[in-house]
Amino acid sequence: MPAAFRLALNPDQVRISYSGHSTFLVESPQLVRVATDYNDYVRPMVLPDVATMNHAHSTHYTDRPDPRIPHVLRGWGPSPEQPARHDVQVRDVRVRNVPTNIRDWSGGTERHGNSIFIYEMANMCIAHLGHLHHTLTQQQLDEIGRIDVVFAPVDGTLTLDTDGMIEVLQSMKAQLVIPMHYFSSFTLHRFLDSAKSHKWDVEFAPVPSTTVSKTTLPATPKVLVLPGR
Numbered sequence: 001m002p003a004a005f006r007l008a009l010n011p012d013q014v015r016i017s018y019s020g021h022s023t024f025l026v027e028s029p030q031l032v033r034v035a036t037d038y039n040d041y042v043r044p045m046v047l048p049d050v051a052t053m054n055h056a057h058s059t060h061y062t063d064r065p066d067p068r069i070p071h072v073l074r075g076w077g078p079s080p081e082q083p084a085r086h087d088v089q090v091r092d093v094r095v096r097n098v099p100t101n102i103r104d105w106s107g108g109t110e111r112h113g114n115s116i117f118i119y120e121m122a123n124m125c126i127a128h129l130g131h132l133h134h135t136l137t138q139q140q141l142d143e144i145g146r147i148d149v150v151f152a153p154v155d156g157t158l159t160l161d162t163d164g165m166i167e168v169l170q171s172m173k174a175q176l177v178i179p180m181h182y183f184s185s186f187t188l189h190r191f192l193d194s195a196k197s198h199k200w201d202v203e204f205a206p207v208p209s210t211t212v213s214k215t216t217l218p219a220t221p222k223v224l225v226l227p228g229r
Contacts, residue, residue: 009211014122016149017209019044020228021059022181024128024151028121032093036117036128036151038062038072049090052117056102056131056158073097075115075130083112094120098143102133116144123214124148127172131181132160135167148217150174153181154191162194170198175217178224188225195223 008031009015015027022037025044035044037060038051047068053061054075065072070090075097077084083099095117102113114133119126126149136144150172153159159181160168169177177195182188192202201222208226 009122010213012122012213012215013211014124014126014149014213015209015211016126016178016226017044018178018180018226018228019208022054022128022130022151022153024178024180026119026121026126028091028093030092032091032121034093034095034119037130038065038069040064050088050093050095052095052097052115052128054114054130056114056133060131071095073117075099075117076113080111080113084115086115086117092121096120098140100130100132100134100136100140102131116140118144118147124212124217127151127174129153129168131158132165132168134160135164136171141171144172147172147174148214149176149178149212151178151180154179155182155187156190157187162191165191166194166198169221174221175219176212176222176224178226180228192223192225195221 009029011029017025020042023042024036026034033048034050035048038053039059040062050071051069052073055061073086087096097115097117099112100114102110104110114130117128125147127147128151156162204225
């Protein structure tokens with residue numbers, strides 16, 4: 001097992017490791033491991049306790065999750081009229097979701113086809129926006145609540161356009177933004193240039209893992225780019 005996953009965390013710390021695309025491994029102080037957008041192509045190097053998924057594309061879910069994962073949470077329900085609703089407690093981690101819509105393959109709208117998952121641990125709230133295709137209503141923002149760290153898709157085309165994503169991030173008021181789902185250096189830097197124009201700090205991490213706590217979050221919005229495989 002890689003050394004990074006054996007290191008103990010303080011009671012107020014969370015470790016975030018970027019596997020790539022839209023998949024992160026988030027580890028709590030009690031070492032509950034959560035994998036976001038768990039799929040068949042990009043996976044963490046350790047088995048998670050919780051796997052959350054969305055289904056806009058096959059790189060965001062799997063129909064064959066490892067049977068040893070205790071909690072597999074799909075971000076879509078059996079029909080548009082029955083959205084997914086999760087609120088799961090695993091030791092020191094609470095996982096819940098807020099449904100959003102996505103575009104379907106015919107150019108229409110699939111109601112409740114995506115979920116924003118919120119992971120509460122170490123006195124922080126971490127949100128994964130999934131394959132977000134639209135800005136958020138006030139009702140959705142109220143359901144999401146106060147967010148400290150957000151994983152944001154920044155490709156600017158398949159998900160929300162860059163201006164729309166900046167609007168979403170401003171409305172969520174997260175102190176730390178970690179980009180994902182950007183495919184190329186060009187699309188990443190297009191988002192980063194927009195973030196800089198809004199006076200957000202931008203930092204490139206040397207390794208794909210970082211440890212955050214409530215007390216070490218930046219005072220003003222910051223974008224932290226983690227290298228992924």
